[in-house]
Amino acid sequence: MVDRSEKNSYAVIPGVSTVKDQLKxxxxxxxxDARSQKMRYFRYSLDDLKASDRKFELTIGGSFFSTDGMILNLEQGGNPITARISFRDTYPWPVTLLSPGVMGWYAFVPGMECYHGILSMDHAIEGFIEADGVRTDLTGGRGYIENDGAFQCLPPGYGCRPTTSTGKEYRFLAQ
Structure with missing residues (x-):
């Protein structure tokens, strides 16, 4: 996401890390945060994860992600980060039988380690993000949403599994 002035840019990536030791x-x-050149990583139990099997909706802890927007409620070491952001006029990559999305014909190859999709190549954003006591207005800015569904992990043998309770792919989000 980038604000209207193009001086503030953020990427928000919810996801799941599965390793051989399931306790980890x-x-x-x-x-x-591109401007401050800071990266923050907020870790949650798998019990704090809820994902829709019908559409792109994902909850991790107190944060929510969808193609309509996101709500962030993150805290690490007493430095809360909050955001309330709406997405308007999303522009997804068209997917049809003859044009199977960004992966092209690879979308039909069984056993791929990862499947990619573009949920919005460009959209308007409204709202704010507040970090380190600084509130940044993102209204009038632009955004991008992609997803990755991992069915297998590398290297082989790490005991990875589909990451939703339905056994379907889990979608990751970068905005």
């Missing part, structure tokens, strides 16, 4: 597997939200 966890959900996370990563926040990258």
């Amino acid at each position: 597997s966890h959900a996370f939200v990563m926040l990258l």
Whole structure:
């Protein structure tokens, strides 16, 4: 996401890390702030993860992500980060049988380690993000949303599994 002035840019990445030792597997939200050059990683139990199997809606802890917007409620070491952001006029990559999305014909290849999609190549954003006591107005800025669904992990043998209770792909988000 970038604000109207193009001076403030953020990437928000919710996801899941699965490893051989299932006790170390966890959900996370990563926040990258280009202006301050800070990266923050917020770790959550897998029990704090809820994902829709019908549309792109994801909750990790007190944060919510969808193609309509996101709400961030993150805290690490007493430095809360909050955001209330709406997305308007999303522009998804068209997906049809003859044009299967950003992956092209690879979308039909079974056993791929990861499947990619673009949920919005460009959209308007409204709202704010507040970090380190500084509130940044993002209204009038632009955004981008992609997803990655991992069915297998590298290297082989790490005991990875689909990461939703329905056994379907789990979608990651970068905005």
